[in-house]
Amino acid sequence: MIRADATIDAGELYDVAAALGMSDQQVRLCIKRLVAEGRFTQDGRGRKAVLHATELTRGLIEPDLEFIRYMYAQDRGRAPWDGTWHLVAFGVPESARQARDAMRDAILRLGGAAIQGGLYVAANPWEELIRSAAARFGVNDHVTTFTSTDLTVGGHSAARDLAEHLWPIERIADGHRRLLATAERIGPRLPDASHIERLTMAVTLATAFNRASEPDPLLPPQLLPQPWIGAAARAATAACWAELLKSTSAQPLQLFRWYSAVLEEVSATAPIS
Known part of the structure; x- marks a missing residue:
């Protein structure tokens, strides 16, 4: 919900929270706690308030852009594994x-x-x-x-076999299947969605992306089943990010600016090998 100028419109926040099943009282308590913790300052009251992210929050909210950059480089074949x-x-x-x-x-x-x-x-x-x-x-x-380059664990030594033995690949894939379903559900609705609907879908998409990405060790494609569901889910998510940036709002969400900037950098690198 944080915009490019590091602010949050409280009216939008209450509306999006309501669409996601939260009460006004829950939102008020969350805002009060965040202000008390020094994460935000608040100008005004209630739905007319504007929340300003402090330096502490600005340092914490920025997504791990190197992590995002690397996962999309892998998906595009630009981070091959050297067997180490x-x-x-x-x-x-x-x-x-x-x-x-x-x-x-x-x-x-x-x-x-x-x-x-x-x-x-x-x-x-x-x-x-x-x-x-x-x-x-x-x-x-x-x-x-x-x-x-010579690793054997519990009798497993072949690279793909080792990966399946060490990481819960099927559970990781399930997370990406849920992300893909979310992106495919949201994507077609974005062009005709209202401003609050777009914000609500943005929060939903970002949450699904985090849930899928956090447990993902970003194994190289050589160690994963192919085609890998994670690559398909991330591609569908990136298409949604691009659509979200088309918002007519004067203050689009900063989160998707970060993501789209990373994708542009990855796309501008050397051709896929």
Whole structure:
């Protein structure tokens, strides 16, 4: 709901929330909490108010554009896999349990799959991100990264077989099937939708995209069933983003500007190999 000038029209917010099944009281409480947390400032009251995102919120809301850029580069065949597995091992002592848990969660968010206690693997380069997370949690001295082109886990050594063994590919595919269904339902309705309807569909689409993308380790196409449902779902979603940017509103949603800018960058790179 945040527009290009980092504001939210409260009237639009109440209307969209109502369309999504939320009461005015729920919205008021959410706004009150966000203001108290320093996430927004508020000018005016009720439906006539304007919410202004603070610097804290602006830093948190921007989507991981590198992640978006990489997934669409993969879909277009511009990020081929070189057969290298990227591994990280860590042994953080019990005295730093909170840091240990935070490091493990960060590894999983980056698409890592557990091989055994304290040892995780990814198919994509992640060393810089791992080092950044380790520094953030103060566990640099307890983290080791390395690569391998010869990996066997539980008797599985063939690349596709390993991927199916390590990651819940069918469950990940189900998330993308739901995203595709959402995009295919929303897309044809966008051109004739009212402003509030478009905003409501934008929120619905962004939510479905997050739910599908967050558990996706972005495995290279060589490790996935083909055709991969994730690529089809993302293509349908991108078409919706493009349509959403055609809004006549003077302040289109910033989220879809970010997404579309990334797609333009990917499309402008070297031809697909």
